[in-house]
Amino acid sequence: MPELPEVETVRSGLAKWVVGRRIAAVQVLHPRPVRRHVAGPDDFAAALKGRVVEAARRRGKFLWLPLDGGDALLGHLGMSGQMLVSPAEHEPHRHLRVRFDFDDGGPQLHFVDQRMFGGLSISPGGAALPAEIAHIAPDPLEPAFDDEAFVAALRRKRTGVKRALLDQTLISGVGNIYADEALWRAGLHGERPADRLTRPAARRLLGHVRDVLTAAIVDGGTSFDALYVNVNGESGYFDVSLAAYGREGRPCRRCATPIRRESFANRSSFSCPKCQPKPRARIV
DNA sequence: AGTTGCCCCTGCGCGC
DNA sequence: TGCGCGCAGGGGCAAC
Incomplete structure (x- = not known):
């Protein structure tokens, strides 16, 4: 579903609501969106606990959140993925797949995805540009586009x-x-x-x-x-x-x-x- | 090597 | 009312 304009809208929302916050806990409610993390959902959650989100970046339809320490949380929304900033007391979405809690006790980040063509993974050292998306061309709105x-x-x-x-x-x-x-x-x-x-x-x-x-x-x-x-x-x-x-x-x-x-x-x-x-x- | 097709999923609206 | 079919903002990978 989402193309560059939709992903950019999500990116700017993450920049506003998530950047600067420290992840306190991650719950993987369905393993499929985390399938690219070969060590499994538990390892995915453990690796993110305690990390600070330092920025929100995008190339084409891919999003990534550079983390303190130089790694990045890489995401793609596929056909039906959503990133929602949601107060903990709200009734969770039917298709909530991964939930992030922050140590400030503020709104959670929810990865919601009906069809689960999207996904999240950790890119080691991928803060500047995740290696997993090195094969993707620049998008026409970035300076690197020739x-x-x-x-x-x-x-x-x-x-x-x-x-x-x-x-x-x-x-x-x-x-x-x-x-x-x-x-x-x-x-x-x-x-x-x-x-x-x-x-x-x-x-x-x-x-x-x-x-x-x-x-x-x-x-x-x-x-x-x-x-x-x-x-x-x-x-x-x-x-x-x-x-x-x-x-x-x-x-x-x-x-x-x-x-x-x-x-x-x-x-x-x-x-x-x-x-x-x-x-x-x-x-x- | 470059190009094309199949498959991964869930849900909704339509026609029978 | 129920069921089957077609269709949906994407991408990876195997087969030509």
Whole structure:
């Protein structure tokens, strides 16, 4: 579910509510979200007890909390993960998987995840950049992102431009919603061969990716339902600004043609049939 | 080596 | 009312 804007909204909430606090206890209520910690849930909890959270960082859709001593708590929300800051007296969420208590007795941190595609792990020495996510490309909102390197790499991809946008080793943070939104803004169908984009077209597409991600962060992300909320349980409202995703049959905001839905990699793609014409088959 | 497909999970809404 | 099916903001890994 969460893409870069949603994860960034969560990160800023963690920066505000969790950074600077010392973990007093960790309870793992379901082992699956901690599956990447090979030593097991008990070891995971023991290793975090007493550690101070020093920062809240993000690359693409990954989050990490640098801890005193140089390690980091690395997290990914998967399709349905949430980080909630919750007073201890509140009724726990049905899908609460991991609970963190702090030594100040203040609100707890709850990792909630219905589908459990997300997870938490400890990255040894991973405060600056966890080794586990070294294979992920920078995201387009961080200074390390190299626009021209991305444009060149995109134009070498022997695949459709949407698949390329979703390739986290090429550009991170873009998921199914914002890929469709950026392609709509660029007037490109997702099946357009990436290696046939002109350099200027690739640069324009990157600009649209950056613009839509930035606009969505301002709105606190996209919330279709209760599965995505910020650390205080509040929804984002970028959904009202979506132009393509989830708008099948509704008029294109540019030309009023009904938005089309096509199946794509076990999911869906939304686009305007007129503004984003399907490419002709590749002639080899 | 680069690209594609399958699988991991739970729950909800729809049609029969 | 009940059940089966399709679908959902992601990513790792095996197989071509």
